[in-house]
Amino acid sequence: MEKTVKIEEYNPDWVGEFQQEKARIMEVLKNDSLCVEHIGSTSVMGLGAKPILDIMAGVQHLAEVDMFIEPLKSIGYEFVPHKEFPERRFFRKGQWRAGTHHLHIYRFGSEQWKDQLSFRDYLRSHPDVRKQYQQLKMSLAEKHPADIVGYTKAKAPFILNVMESAKGG
8 A cells, every 4th residue: 555645743753763763773783883864854853744764874885785684674674676776775664665764875975975964954954944845845745645756756856956055056
């Protein structure tokens, strides 16, 4: 069953849920050098979001991720290959197709890593832009209630714009 696009009000519990999930991930991967960050809308205080925790981990080499598949499976994550994103490895946790947790693994310090952090940090420090993003997400959720791909594609220009602003462009 496809999960509908539903934006919930910001939930302060998301921060604690991230901390708990980060601890589980670190425990099963037994990798002290792994850098794990809370990204996406659930990481931005005051921003409504789909109730899916986005987690980002940074590794030195993406080839390392092959060794993560079985340990992550033991805590409910499914590896989802995405050929269209060769610079990312993606895992999903949860019963719905969209899942309840998304784990994005990038090379630490890569452009994609930096983009994720700059987008999150820009929204955290610019309440006016955060409000615009909130309004956009709500209207797109109404326009694409059963089309997560359409919803995501429609947000892309705004996200790219914010990332350019974050870079000072």
